[in-house]
Amino acid sequence: MPTAPHPQTTDELLQALQANGERPYGRTRTVAAEELAEAAEQFAEPVPLIHALLELQEAYTYGSEPRKSPVVFARLLTLFDERPDVFDERLRHLLFWRFKWVANALRALPEIPLASLRQWLTEMRDRYTKAELDLQPYYGQAYQLAAHTGEDTALAYELWAARSRSRLSDCEACEICERARYHLTAGDDERALRAWEPVLAGKESCQEEPARSISYALLPLLRTGRSDEARALHLAGYRGCRRNASMAGEIGRHLEFCALTGNEARGLELLAENRTLFDEVESPRDLLDLLTGVEVLLQRVERLGHGELPAAGFTGRAWTVSGLRAEVRDRADDLAGRFDTRNGTTAHSDHRRARLDRAPLLEGLELTLRTRGLDDVTPAVRNAPAAAPVTARAAAAVPDTLPELILRARALGEQGHPDAEACWARLRTLVAARDYSHPDDPAVGTLVRLYADLLDDEAARAGYKDEHAEAAALHEEAAGLYEDAGLPGHAALAHACAVLAAAELPARDAGDGGADGARAPHADGSGAPGAAVDATGARGDGEAAARTAALTAAHASLVRLHEETSPLAPHQEARLLRLRATALGLRLQTSGSEEHVAAVLAEIDRLHAFATRHDIVGQIAGARLLKATTHAMTGDLPAALAETGDLLDRLKEHGPAWHLPRTHALRGRLHLGLGDAQAAHADLTEGLRLAADWPDGTVDTSLHADLAQACVHLGRPDEALRHLTRSAELNLRAGARVDAYCAYDSAAQLSLGLGRVEDSIALLDSLLAEPDVTSGELDDRLVAQLRLTRARALHTGEDLKAATAEFVSLAAESAGWADDPGSHAMIAAETAVLLAESGEFDRAREAVDQALAAHARDPRFENLSNALRELARLQAEQQGPDGLSGARAFLADAGRVAEEARTAGYEVQGRPLDAALAFEHGRVNAYAGAYEDSLTALDRALGLLGEPGPEPARAGEWAESVRLAGVVEGVYLERPAPALTRLDAAITRLTALGHTEPVRELTALAARLRDEE
Template sequence: MPTAPQTTDELYRALQENDRRPYGRTRTVTAEELVDAAEQFGEPVPLIHALLELQEAYTYGSEPRKSPVVFARLLTLFDEQPDVFDERLRHLLFWRFKWVSNALRQLPEIPLASLRQWLAEMRDRYEKAGLALQPYYGQVYQLAAHVGEDTALAYELWAGRARTRLSDCEACEICERARYHLVAGDDERALRVWEPVLAGKESCQEEPARSVSYALLPLLRTGRSERARELHLAGYRACRRNPAMSGEVGRHLEFCALTGNEARGLELLAENRNLFDEVDSPLDQFDFLTGVEVLLTRVEQLGHGELPAAGWAGRTWTVAGLRAEVGRRADDLAARFDARNGTTAHADRRRARLERAPLLDALELTLRTRSLDDVAPAAPAAVPASRTADAVPESLPELILHARALEEQGHPDARLLWARLRTLVAAGDYTHPDDAAVGPLVLLRADLLADEADRAGQKDEFTEAAALHEEAAALYDDAGAPGQAALSRACALLARAQLAPDTGTGAEADAGGVEAKAAALSDAHARMVRLHEQATDLAPYVEARLLRLRATVLGLRLQTTRDEEHAAPVLAEADRLHTFAVRHDIATQISGALLLRVSTRALTGDLPGAVAGIDELLERLRAHGPAWHLPRTLGLRGRLQLGLHDAQAAYTDLTEGLRLAADWPAHTADTGRLHGDLAEACMHLGRPEEALRHLSRAAEVQLRHGSRMEALCTYSNAARLSLDLGHIEDSIALLDSLLAEPDVAAGELDDRLTAQLRLTRARALHAGEDLKAATAEFVALAAESSAWDDDPGSHAMIAGETAVLLAESGEFARAREAADQAIAAHARAPRYEQLSNCLRELARLQAKQQGPDGLSDALGFLTDAGRVADEARAAGFEAAGRPLDIALAYEHGRVHAYAGTYEEALAALEKGLSLLGDTGPQGEHAGEWAECVRLAAAVEGIYLERPAPALARLDEAVTRLTALGHTEEAEPLTSLAAQLRDEA
């Protein structure tokens, strides 16, 4: 707190401001400071308010030891000066007897006799105050349930009584009743009782998150796995990182462990690492740690005890090490509670949770499904021997020779053999074979470097690839293999040519970048040709690869410039490669040459010619191989069909490509690309759910094979599609997972991609009606994007959306500031339609919430929107939705209607109708026209009390719309007409 309040008015304002903060140390410390400030005024009422705020901060900040102390001060004030407690303060005081009961139960050092004595105090106070005892009996039941006594009588004494104003809220009582049936083993009855809370009909500070955490396992046991999945996503988000709901987090971890989602459980554990140190309640600690142990035990049982795990700060933990420490601490807590209570209830409950068997082998919880193998260090892949010409040799010399033979063929399993050899060579006891056929160790090291360079190039890590190729070339020279050295140097030339030149930003820089890139590729080709011409004694497969590189670099130049003059040189090199490969019967390079021809035709716009060429290639591949080229070739044919707008043919090709790709390593067939293209085909075919599955799988493959940026972009697209489909919690869960990645959280990722992930998440939070969280994220994004000098248009969009969310929260001054930022950014990079939509919505919200008091400011927003519409008209901009002038006229009408200036509203709507004109036979703007008529008639007939002209307007519009076949648009008008006639 920067400055202590100097007056009671300042104190009350500070208390209100603190009340808006989330529970946690900042709010608690501020509440403590405000109590100190209140004591200086010497007035009881301000002190009472400050103490109430402090007790609330302790209660919901998981500090149960301090809550009763504060309440004792309040109770003393009440006993000394009862008259200063008005009805509201008195109600709060008696309500919080329950808070103290709950706090004392959480502390095993408080004797059971003291708990019962406090309940007796509560009963005595309630009786003296003339209050009904249902809240007291509720606390008696909860103590019995906590201790592990027979709860039947206590339950009836509580649940059989009528609720009072001081009873726990309906949602909390529903949870207690449901848990009673759950302990009795009646899952179905418990879920029936819980339904109003789980459905969101009853809620409070802790509900439905608390109920959801308990209902997850009964939902699984009764076969409602999809419902459990949905509630897990929403419920977890409501309690994550919250010390006061650590027990709920523990139950979500347990749910992950029992549904085959151990990897997600470890991810959620890492996200809640703060709970190990910030939970001051022993009972909450006990619940949390037991859930953690269920998860860690399951991970250990699956053979992953050495995986890293998030635990107490100050130490690096493995799953096994953390499990042991968690078990020790949770056992100690159970023993302390049972010693206090004189039962074995807590040890028994703990044992029951730890002994539960998994309820499902696998339940797909999120769009980002990962297994423990995905989070474990990658192990060298085994080579499926059935795909190679011979079984994988056991002897080292034969293994080296076999790897080289597969490399010459371009066989995908060569990479797996190189990985195996790399591990062997790196071992301290490696001894190189003394075999002339194998050659010296330096030759093998060159082979391994060349493979590593190829893998770096496939990940677009061109700087590293070039350096590795150059290093391999030097080793090949040392090994007396000049042909291989020339090939590695040519690969280095290609890698360097693909590095993006630094030409600044903006359109001119983009054009300069294309020119510079094309020049670099041309230079690389010239150097390759010289390198090729100077090389001697080249093996056919090496020379074929050099020819392939020459054609490839020119193909990349064509792809960069899209200049048709660059097509002929590519085809010439492809023909040269094809002739050579046919002469030497090199199947891989024959296929490569034909594929280059197809790609060149596609790049020059000859899609039918490209399809014909690829059909010829597919026929050859099926007859002569290589078979591993089929999936990628079918993928290209699918993309060509998408270009020809034949989504069904594309879907067929891509599906077949994926089926065949299953026989080969993912990098060979580029399964990530196949899934991504299939997602596009599915969207064209109206199958968005299937598209979402393919996007998720594409991202998984990309991430697994090191294409991290590409994977995150694909996941971002999946999150947006999920949001568009209304799968709000799925979208948020995916984005939370991505944003929790170490490099993302540390700010090491591309800042614009991170911003896009956060923007989608903010929109999802808004769609999920979490306005507070959504607004906070938008405000932060607006502040960050204001520094994007190279992209003011994005800042305009973000600032505009931020303004709308602030307005929804009633913060119109801040909304005006954000809107002004959007307008300023729009001046540099116009976003006509987006900004117009934002300004009109701001006007609507202000007029709706503030009525006549907000009219002037609302009209100010519409004036700004009018200027945007004028600018758009002058620039020849056409909106994708309603024309901006028409939308503006309609909004003028709606704003004036909210403000009660009905004549102005009607005039504005009349203007909107005149701008729209008569709705045409094709239904141009039929919906907008009908809505404008409806609102004009409502203003005229209801608010201006002129039903006759309003009915005439409606009848004429209904007749016109019906005659044109727009019966759906006519229905609201017919309904309004009937209402006006009934009221006449």
């Protein structure tokens, strides 16, 4: 199938070639180049054909198809020999430059005889000599052939390196890489790294650099003790070559780096991300480099005892690490042998063996924010939650005898004791065994009752994971077994849990939940109270109403169950009362209605009174936790704080101790809500310390997320980052993948704010490669959030092309979010700014028009105003007077947005919109040379801002307006006297207020104007 319409004129052909040149290298670009080369044959003019053949050779070269590149060049050379007059200076330069491409392609093909390689170099030398061109490029290719064969390299290197560079020499970055690799082969790491310094520091670059040099420099950096630099370069360098068939060898070296630094799990992740290269790489030399790196990784994983792990390999079958390693070894050995046979040396086999024989250089270098070991990878590869490191203590030892174990599990379960789970887990294993024999003990009861107990525990665990449908079904099944066992109280309690679990379902039908904030209280009261928010934002009115009605009905059902069931043991009646209070608490949380407050408080008081009368300490604590949560939901945070303070005093005296970490966690959240980050940090830290006394899962994983929030407020970003990643790991372990992804996204955003751009991108790349993301199982809005954060990170990392492509894609997708036009407005506005940065103002105008249309349905005043002003600045800055009309159109839109915000009573978080707009009018007009208009606008901005005060931010904005007005008036309008009057007055005012930095800038401008007078 053709990839584009067939060009009918040479102009259309040249336009199509230009458009194809903007595509990424790969099959799509190559196929289009082939079609365009074929189309060029129809024209009588040779120049369009030359351009088409040059594009085709480039596509083959950078698309890893070395067999085809020399054939195309041969056609170009024939055209040159026949019609040298049609090759202008540029085309002639390109032709002679690409002699090197052909030499490189021939070296990559073991079926090409060595004599043919040398013959081609002779042809290159003769052609250069005839054209009176410097021979340094020829000697460079002669050295590369010597290095490839492993013979006479020292002499060849001197003949090349001692010569001065010429116009046809490889770029400085590529030549640096060759010189550094020569020293590396000689065993001189330090000298190689000194040679590489300009490339690794970003001072020299090209299409393949610095990614190529980075891949070679990683191990020397480790060997010379520069592990932090190696880590940073691995992150940046890998991103520069990922999924790129022409850089397969570089990817292989990154896999090797992972294997030798204790990052085998990351290596397997990167291997999976690049699995298509096994079939895409057509260059035998690049494939050999890739396969050797893959084998280094797989060999290491196998030696660590994980040969049975799944591994991403050649298409057509499922691979284990051991199976893929054997396949890779055979193929790589064959390739190395073919090169050595052609070259008459053992250089390739020797080099391959040296790589495979390397010992690990570091036990464990933390490469990413998501550090995992091979034990963690096993379930992740199979699309199950990965394990997280254990920090809490293990559960207490379970009894040895079966009757004791059963009775112990029930007793602990009645108390809500965290150690009950270990007993139930042990019982599940024993009962599932074929030889299980139930004790004949009246105290233990029947096997049917034990089955019911296990089902009830399984249901509770499903509820903790928000799997409410499964929880309801399991509770009902348990209730039936309890009835069969003649235990009506137990059956009633199981029915009650099923009722509440079923009432939770309407809120979860729209997608995964729990993305932000703490879990709601669970049916048995074991969860930490808090506000549950779904992954896509607040629930819709219809959904909230349905859930409110369901919870009202559930409460009525629970009351009936309570009244109709008799007798109930005190602990059973307390749990039923707890469920009644929980149902009303969830209803209040859903509706937010004041009319629901009194009912939930009455149920809590009923529970508290009953638990106190019967001295059920766990339920007393649970009632007070629910009361504190209810106060928090109604906005009475001081009352909630007082309740938790009293509860902590009681827990320290009467217990149960396992409620202490949960209460400290809630108290920490309340301090956060009251703006006391220091007190929040103290409570949350204490909660975390106390949680270590209990098994994992006793305390909600949001404790770490809350601690991260407190750390951010306290200016401790690195500590916050650790807590966010820990929160994500614990959520993964608990199977709460949505919560985990949200925590990781927050970590990526925080990392970006800290300037750790590559860390942020690497983390997001890892998440976006997860099976439940790639298969479309994860909520699409959450995936969009991860992509949005990654696009912003790419933009911050100055990868404008990749960032813009992602934003354009997200803008197209979010246009279909009928339920969330506001998010589309923000994404489209941000997309417009990136398009403008690339000079694509027509497309930027289209994108911002989409943003304005979405904003009309769901306003985003400040975001859109900021974007429109930035668009105006970019157009005026890039296009000068020619861009003034378009820039002013953007500002007119921003003016309407500001007017809408004023009418709506919107309170901005940053600069007042009118003042910011007036300043932008001043700047835009200045860029376009409309200086009088600029000065008028800046005076208006100063009037809107008012006099500066003690706040540094406001003083800085005011001073910048004064500075720009001084430049326009004193420099461009050549009126230094009034400009100096303006500046001197501002300097006096700011000095009196103690704003030293703005004063310094204004003083410098004033001195400049006085010098020019």
